[in-house]
Amino acid sequence: MADEYKGIKTFDQKEWVKENLSYKKDSGSWAWIFHRVTGLALIGYLFLHVYSLSTLTSGRTAFETKMQSFLSPPLLALEWFLFIIVLFHSLNGVRIVLVDWADGAKYHKTLYRFSWIIGIILFLLMGYIMFSHEILKFFGK
Amino acid sequence: MFKLQSTKNSGANSWIMQRISGIALVVLMIGHYILMHYHPDSGHTYDAVLGRMQYSWYRIIDLTFLSLGMYHGLNGIWGIFRDYNMKPWLKISVISALVIFGIAFTVWGYSIIFSIPYLKS
Structure with a gap:
């Protein structure tokens, strides 16, 4: 097939993964990829979240036993890292809405950079909120 | 047998609903994270x-x-599937x-x- 159109790059369906990876990716392409991956992660987490809270129906003891296991530092850190996924999907979602409804196509790259800066600030703020109790306890307050 | 009338459904409704629910979720999600x-x-x-x-009112917000x-989330997954050319039986199965x-x-x-x-007070 490829020989029929000399000089024009044609899509080789058998090599679709390779073809897709070969595209030059700008910030928008990465945003698109990350938006999908984070979205899938979040809906997966929502299913898991409903499941993990189902012990609420079996009363106090069952619920608190389960919740204690989520309060260990590694899992609390994981919950903090989950906020990266939440933040990326949220801020990029806002960026998509602005592109669609507020002529954002003209400034979407600036928006992308700003959303990373805002995201990192909010991530650190959430870290402080989540761990302030431990931090204050560590300093004996 | 399973003929989907794709021409009648442009996806515009699901597109606008995805934006409206998304904006609401940004607020709810960050509030939820701080509250928890x-x-x-x-x-x-x-x-x-x-x-x-x-x-x-808190129960209503949670619901x-x-x-x-x-x-x-599920509309988003469907959006990903829609990027691919699916056979009608696969569309029906995925939906x-x-x-x-x-x-x-x-x-x-x-x-x-x-x-x-x-609790009764």
Whole structure:
């Protein structure tokens, strides 16, 4: 097939993964990829979240036993890292809405950079909120 | 037999709903994160949950949050599938699986919220 159109790059369906990876990716392409991956992660987490809270129906003891296991530092850190996924999907979602409804196509790259800066600030703020109790306890307050 | 009339459904409704639910979810999600983590006990003890659930408006927010999240997520998965050229039987199967899983987990979530008792004061 490829020989029929000399000089024009044609899509080789058998090599679709390779073809897709070969595209030059700008910030928008990465945003698109990350938006999908984070979205899938979040809906997966929502299913898991409903499941993990189902012990609420079996009363106090069952619920608190389960919740204690989520309060260990590694899992609390994981919950903090989950906020990266939440933040990326949220801020990029806002960026998509602005592109669609507020002529954002003209400034979407600036928006992308700003959303990373805002995201990192909010991530650190959430870290402080989540761990302030431990931090204050560590300093004996 | 399974003929989907794709020309009649441009996807514009699901596109606009995805934006509206998304904007609502940004606010709800960040609020939820702060509320659940401002103190280690606030998201992890039965008393904290029981306390919040005494307010019907809080239950309504939670139910809305769950419904919107489920809708937005599953509509998003469907959006990914729509990027690929699917055979009609596959379309029907994917939509059915998404709707069944979505309804099942939403009903499960609702039943958990409704199972938390109101304390008589």
